[in-house]
Amino acid sequence: MIKQISTIALVAIAAIAFTGCSGEKKATEVKTYKYSTTEVYEKSCSKCHGLNGEGNVEKKTPALNDRTAGEMAQDLFDVKNGGTNQSSGTDHEIMEHNMQKLVDKGFDYDINSMAEYMSKLSKK
Amino acid sequence: MKKNEILEEILNEVEKHPEIMSRREALKYLSVSPMAASILAGATIGASSVSASSAKGKIVIVGGGLAGMSTAARLNNTLSNADITVIEPDPTSVSYQPGQTLVGAGLWDAADITYNRDDFLPSGVKLIKGSVTAFNPDSNSVTVDGSQEVTYDHMIIATGLMLNYAAIKGLDGVITSSGTDNASVKKTVGKDGVHSIYFRDGSTATWEGIQELVAKAKAHKGPEKLQAVFTHPNTPIKCGGAPKKIMYLVNSRLEEAGVRDKVELTLYPNGGKMFGVPEYHEAILQQYKDRGFKWHYAHNLVEIDTKGKVATFNHHWTEKGAWDEDLEEYGVELKSELVEVPYDFIHITPPMKAPDVVANSDVGSDKGWVPVTKETMRHVKYENVWCLGDVAAVPMGKTGGSVRKQYKVVVDNLVASMEGKSLPSKYGGYTVCPLITSIGTVMLAEFDWSKKPTPSFPLDPTKERWIWWLLKVYALKPMTIHGMLSGRA
Numbered sequence: 001m002i003k004q005i006s007t008i009a010l011v012a013i014a015a016i017a018f019t020g021c022s023g024e025k026k027a028t029e030v031k032t033y034k035y036s037t038t039e040v041y042e043k044s045c046s047k048c049h050g051l052n053g054e055g056n057v058e059k060k061t062p063a064l065n066d067r068t069a070g071e072m073a074q075d076l077f078d079v080k081n082g083g084t085n086q087s088s089g090t091d092h093e094i095m096e097h098n099m100q101k102l103v104d105k106g107f108d109y110d111i112n113s114m115a116e117y118m119s120k121l122s123k124k
Numbered sequence: 125m126k127k128n129e130i131l132e133e134i135l136n137e138v139e140k141h142p143e144i145m146s147r148r149e150a151l152k153y154l155s156v157s158p159m160a161a162s163i164l165a166g167a168t169i170g171a172s173s174v175s176a177s178s179a180k181g182k183i184v185i186v187g188g189g190l191a192g193m194s195t196a197a198r199l200n201n202t203l204s205n206a207d208i209t210v211i212e213p214d215p216t217s218v219s220y221q222p223g224q225t226l227v228g229a230g231l232w233d234a235a236d237i238t239y240n241r242d243d244f245l246p247s248g249v250k251l252i253k254g255s256v257t258a259f260n261p262d263s264n265s266v267t268v269d270g271s272q273e274v275t276y277d278h279m280i281i282a283t284g285l286m287l288n289y290a291a292i293k294g295l296d297g298v299i300t301s302s303g304t305d306n307a308s309v310k311k312t313v314g315k316d317g318v319h320s321i322y323f324r325d326g327s328t329a330t331w332e333g334i335q336e337l338v339a340k341a342k343a344h345k346g347p348e349k350l351q352a353v354f355t356h357p358n359t360p361i362k363c364g365g366a367p368k369k370i371m372y373l374v375n376s377r378l379e380e381a382g383v384r385d386k387v388e389l390t391l392y393p394n395g396g397k398m399f400g401v402p403e404y405h406e407a408i409l410q411q412y413k414d415r416g417f418k419w420h421y422a423h424n425l426v427e428i429d430t431k432g433k434v435a436t437f438n439h440h441w442t443e444k445g446a447w448d449e450d451l452e453e454y455g456v457e458l459k460s461e462l463v464e465v466p467y468d469f470i471h472i473t474p475p476m477k478a479p480d481v482v483a484n485s486d487v488g489s490d491k492g493w494v495p496v497t498k499e500t501m502r503h504v505k506y507e508n509v510w511c512l513g514d515v516a517a518v519p520m521g522k523t524g525g526s527v528r529k530q531y532k533v534v535v536d537n538l539v540a541s542m543e544g545k546s547l548p549s550k551y552g553g554y555t556v557c558p559l560i561t562s563i564g565t566v567m568l569a570e571f572d573w574s575k576k577p578t579p580s581f582p583l584d585p586t587k588e589r590w591i592w593w594l595l596k597v598y599a600l601k602p603m604t605i606h607g608m609l610s611g612r613a
Contacts, residue, residue: 047450059450070495070504070517077519081400081575084519086364086557087356089395089422093442097456105452 188212191513192282197611493517525556566592
């Protein structure tokens with residue numbers, strides 16, 4: 001196996017290795033959404049979580065207005081990606097399913113923007 | 125540390141395993157390879173520049189592991205009037221945790237990964253050998269060992285996380301990876317076929333456990349296979365690849381002994397995939413198939429009978445539920461059942477959590493982890509509080525590779541905020557998992573929050589390569605110990 005050393009690979013690696021530029025994404029992707037954050041919340045999220053993010057006991061949906069934007073961003077990342085770790089799974093199995101359906105219906109959003117919006121709900 | 129000393133350290137590592145690569149071969153590759161030159165440069169003169177600042181302020185760093193100590197070193201290099209205090213109770217806090225996989229597989233000894241905190245304390249940085257017992261962010265202070273008040277202008281939280289073995293019925297203990305107060309865990313883990321590389325003593329015991337498994341397999345008769353079980357819990361974990369790495373290494377050791385056919389190797393992860401990045405998920409699935417591994421998703425270890433050698437998992441799934449008018453779709457219902465799995469050897473990846481002192485304080489969060497704006501690493505509520513490493517609430521982090529990116533972001537942003545400037549630096553979620561797939565090969569899985577591979581090198585990142593084994597086993601430790609802990613690499 002060692003004998004298969006490829007000079008090309010080594011030189012290529014050496015050109016980049018550990019110069020401090022590794023890993024950073026060069027290209028920035030600009031994603032556009034069908035609805036604004038406010039529209040997504042008012043047309044979709046609010047149906048189950050309430051217009052003020054107060055949650056709905058009958059529907060067993062949690063409140064969304066009890067967390068900071070940073071905490072909410074974590075939860076939204078978990079929900080949208082089916083977990084934040086390699087094989088740990090998600091804390092939100094039901095919402096993971098629902099979110100996929102909602103994204104398919106066009107209710108997609110930027111996580112940071114939505115977390116910021118939700119964190120201000122109770123203060124309205 | 126000088127270049128030739130680091131080179132010598134790499135060659136010493138190589139020499140321990142001439143069957144994988146001889147010293148002569150390694151020296152040849154290292155001397156012809158500019159890669160080696162750049163590693164040495166990174167560890168000695170610094171791979172990225174630090175600009176000097178005369179900003180003033182008292183900085184307290186809670187935790188002196190890799191994250192805390194590297195941050196202390198880099199701040200110390202940056203600030204001409206540095207006033208930095210590190211609070212750390214564990215004398216071996218800077219030990220090289222990524223090496224625990226290799227200790228578990230019998231490739232390294234515990235001595236190879238044990239490093240002393242006091243040897244890595246940067247010159248001029250103060251050390252308090254104690255534990256923070258309370259955070260008082262509204263009065264800009266922490267309490268040490270219940271009595272000593274330590275005030276700060278800026279605080280960096282780098283406590284690391286706790287291995288919560290006690291959360292599994294039948295096990296006990298909530299410990300750190302390098303702490304020696306682990307007697308409660310060792311009552312049941314590290315013997316009788318129950319193993320865990322996540323703490324240092326446990327990794328040493330794992331190698332004994334693997335040798336016992338090999339011996340048992342050699343003596344084994346009959347058509348029933350021995351069962352080797354590998355778990356992955358339902359919490360975020362440090363080094364998300366390690367539960368699989370140790371499985372690959374057990375496989376290597378069984379193959380080497382000619383008894384692979386006597387043992388069934390099965391992964392029981394709580395989640396429903398091998399990896400969050402689709403390309404790596406697919407690559408790992410193929411590696412599993414090629415090796416004849418089995419796997420059962422959505423199984424979370426909840427109980428273990430170490431006498432009867434039976435592990436109990438909560439197996440969970442969703443079923444189609446009632447029509448949901450608001451969703452305009454059918455909803456789903458959660459279902460679960462307990463599944464008993466007999467084992468001859470089990471590797472446990474424990475549930476993990478933030479230390480209680482963090483979780484229950486104002487700097488913690490509902491899930492314990494310290495909530496930060498994940499791009500800037502600044503606390504979401506307290507502008508003079510920063511956080512990095514395992515205790516930070518950032519998705520997919522909790523690796524030394526994440527810390528290597530995070531500590532530069534924290535230093536850049538903290539110094540800028542001390543100077544009254546806007547925050548210049550953003551973390552993009554980069555992390556790296558050098559996934560050991562056999563003795564001699566590694567898949568270098570690099571990725572970030574885009575959930576796409578972000579390879580540093582122009583090679584297909586889904587392929588297993590010996591060159592990454594060279595990087596993982598021989599180069600990353602000197603880079604970490606001499607480069608990061610001096611605040612440079």
